[in-house]
Each structure stands twice: as C-alpha cells, then as structure tokens.
Amino acid sequence: MQSGHPYKLNPVVDGQPPEYPFSRVPDPPEGYTWEDISYVIGGYGWKARFIDLEGYIITGEDENATTQYNLYNEDLDMGPNWVGYHAGEEKPYDCGSCHTTGYSPEGNQDGLPGLIGTWALPGIQCEACHGPASQHVENPDIPLEVNRDSELCGSCHSRGDPTEI
Structure with missing residues (x-):
C-alpha cells in the first residue's frame, strides 16, 4: 500500500x-x-x-x-x-x-x-474509511464496499473554506 x-x-x-x-x-x-x-x-x-x-x-x-x-x-x-x-x-x-x-x-x-x-x-486504518470489515480480513475474496462519497474524505481533507476541496 x-x-x-x-x-x-x-x-x-x-x-x-x-x-x-x-x-x-x-x-x-x-x-x-x-x-x-x-x-x-x-x-x-x-x-x-x-x-x-x-x-x-x-x-x-x-x-x-x-x-x-x-x-x-x-x-x-x-x-x-x-x-x-x-x-x-x-x-x-x-x-x-x-x-x-x-x-x-x-x-x-x-x-x-x-x-x-x-x-x-x-x-x-482500513475501517476508518471502508467501515467494519472483519469478514473481509478473514477472507479477502469477500469484497469491500467502498464509500466514495466526497463527504467522507472531505470531513478530514478540507481546511479553511469548507466549500473547497
């Protein structure tokens, strides 16, 4: 990674x-x-x-x-x-x-x-963005659901004006 x-x-x-x-x-x-x-x-x-x-x-x-x-x-x-x-x-x-x-x-x-x-x-760590995934850890063939909502990333990746990313 x-x-x-x-x-x-x-x-x-x-x-x-x-x-x-x-x-x-x-x-x-x-x-x-x-x-x-x-x-x-x-x-x-x-x-x-x-x-x-x-x-x-x-x-x-x-x-x-x-x-x-x-x-x-x-x-x-x-x-x-x-x-x-x-x-x-x-x-x-x-x-x-x-x-x-x-x-x-x-x-x-x-x-x-x-x-x-x-x-x-x-x-x-993985769960901070991808959510709980103990089943995926035990069996990597079980797919993860990835939240691609910009609000998830923007909650940490924005500083200053919250309307700019």
Missing part, C-alpha cells in the same frame, strides 16, 4: 523509531532521542512531527527551532530539511479525529495530558 493514511500517527515503542515501507524518518529534533518521543505524526511521504512523553507536539523554544522534518517529495519539490513548527507554543495533539481510527474526544490516550481524546488504533 502506498497511501500514507495508516502512517498518520505512529507509536514509538521501546525507544525504537517507527518503520515505514518506503521512507525513513531521521533522528528526532536536536536535543531529543527516540527515548523522549511517544509518537511520530506522519513520516511517510511528506513530513514528520514528534510528540513528547507528555503527549505534546515538540515545537522548540524560539523562532530558530526546527522541529518538523520534511521528507523529500518529488511532487511538491520539497525537502529533505528541518523547518520550524509553532515555535514557543505548547501544542497538544488534538488531531485524533482525523489521524486515528475509532476516535473518541473523551479522555487522554495512554494517560498523557497532551493527547486529547482516545482511539482504538493509531493512524487511519
């Missing part, structure tokens, strides 16, 4: 970086190690941001901080390079409604105060 959907949020387990099928994220921002990171936001095909052990997106302390890594992207003619991201701000991770599967706005995932809400699975 070459979609980045399943890789929108990736846990860091035992201080080891997430694995991606066609890309690699470098070490975390300057001053951090993988032991300091709980999740990576993205990291597949476009950019990567890092979440600390309290659940907050790492932004750095001043305007010179470079905490977002842009992977090389031929289509966008961008990267690879480090850039700033909301330097000096405290940024909770409140993106779960679009970047996870089985999201609930209640509570804090993993008990981390900066992770707003809880989810069943990190990333946008």
Whole structure:
C-alpha cells in the first residue's frame, strides 16, 4: 500500500523509531532521542512531527527551532530539511479525529495530558474509511464496499473554506 493514511500517527515503542515501507524518518529534533518521543505524526511521504512523553507536539523554544522534518517529495519539490513548527507554543495533539481510527474526544490516550481524546488504533486504518470489515480480513475474496462519497474524505481533507476541496 502506498497511501500514507495508516502512517498518520505512529507509536514509538521501546525507544525504537517507527518503520515505514518506503521512507525513513531521521533522528528526532536536536536535543531529543527516540527515548523522549511517544509518537511520530506522519513520516511517510511528506513530513514528520514528534510528540513528547507528555503527549505534546515538540515545537522548540524560539523562532530558530526546527522541529518538523520534511521528507523529500518529488511532487511538491520539497525537502529533505528541518523547518520550524509553532515555535514557543505548547501544542497538544488534538488531531485524533482525523489521524486515528475509532476516535473518541473523551479522555487522554495512554494517560498523557497532551493527547486529547482516545482511539482504538493509531493512524487511519482500513475501517476508518471502508467501515467494519472483519469478514473481509478473514477472507479477502469477500469484497469491500467502498464509500466514495466526497463527504467522507472531505470531513478530514478540507481546511479553511469548507466549500473547497
């Protein structure tokens, strides 16, 4: 699969970086190690941001901080390079409604105060777009019904003016 959907949020387990099928994220921002990171936001095909052990997106302390890594992207003619991201701000991770599967706005995932809400699975897994499909998983010959309604995609893939996609 070459979609980045399943890789929108990736846990860091035992201080080891997430694995991606066609890309690699470098070490975390300057001053951090993988032991300091709980999740990576993205990291597949476009950019990567890092979440600390309290659940907050790492932004750095001043305007010179470079905490977002842009992977090389031929289509966008961008990267690879480090850039700033909301330097000096405290940024909770409140993106779960679009970047996870089985999201609930209640509570804090993993008990981390900066992770707003809880989810069943990190990333946008198959069921987030295709609906429940346990029968298909057990037997791939059973076809999936794909919802091609633009409202489904647009609920996450629109920013700013909701009339533009």
